[in-house]
Amino acid sequence: MSNLIAIFFGMALVNNMVLVKFLGLCPFFGVSKKLKSALSMGIAVLLVMVVASVVTWPIFHFLLVPYNVEFMRTVIFILVIASLVQIIEMTIKRTNLTLYNALGIYLPLITTNCAVLGITFINIDQAYTFPESIIAALGAGAGFTLVLIIMSGIRERLDMADPPLAFKGTPIAFITAMLLGLCFLAFGGIIG
Template identity: 55%
Template structure:
């Protein structure tokens, strides 16, 4: 039950993109087409789950016992950067089609604040190992959900007659705002 609360909390109620503003750059940058948005979401989810596992292990097994927790930001960003590199090489070897589908988005994930944010939240909220993994899966699912919905709306938006000054980023932000309002409807689900 506890785990379900964490999962839905991260996925819909406190959606990473729409209520913590993490991962806005890919959310605005890669949400032109549903297919690429979905691939980006999957790639980010994959890295998020791995980050949750590795950063929990590093923080609790290395940094805390040796009293090095002031190094956490440096450690986390290194973990994420190397993890992304590793995942890229692994996918390239294992599955060519998947690599081609995700290829360009993988390096972008390093500077996706949602990933580092995830690691920071895990430390901040003192999650146990299992909770961290569930939190990672939930956050990834939430990111995928938000970016895919956004891409769906933007595909329709291409056909709409938007005033010239609002084309591009401004209208995307306003749509995101309305989407965030809609997601607020989930707020009562978990108290």
């Protein structure tokens, strides 16, 4: 149990997808201008990460490994993620229109979100068990959502700030990300 907790917080805070692993930078800078869209994007990514981990882990260990075709991993995983995103999109559209209106436009973007493919690779490379990989996906998604929300909060205020002209917009967003990363560095102590 303590192992699972360590994995969750390790993934969410210490080895944060965005700030440490540099995965999912496109939505991090692209969708972090407004708090509401950041939250929707974060939840959509969290959802796809967990579902993708649940599906790809058994595929790798019960299909690719027994037949000695581990080298097909990249092709199979990306196809699985692309199909999953389609299925999730259709399901949400049919069952919950409010949710679809909130998440709808972000879902197709997630197929090419490296954080999702990244977490499925991490699950395999770290030799996580099935429950561990689900917790890792939950942690990674939670960490992603957290920094996206923090970042959008900062950026909403940043719009009113007055940095040197050359830094306005994207450059100052990168500097902000750096400071955020420094803060997250302090979380390193909790898994010691």
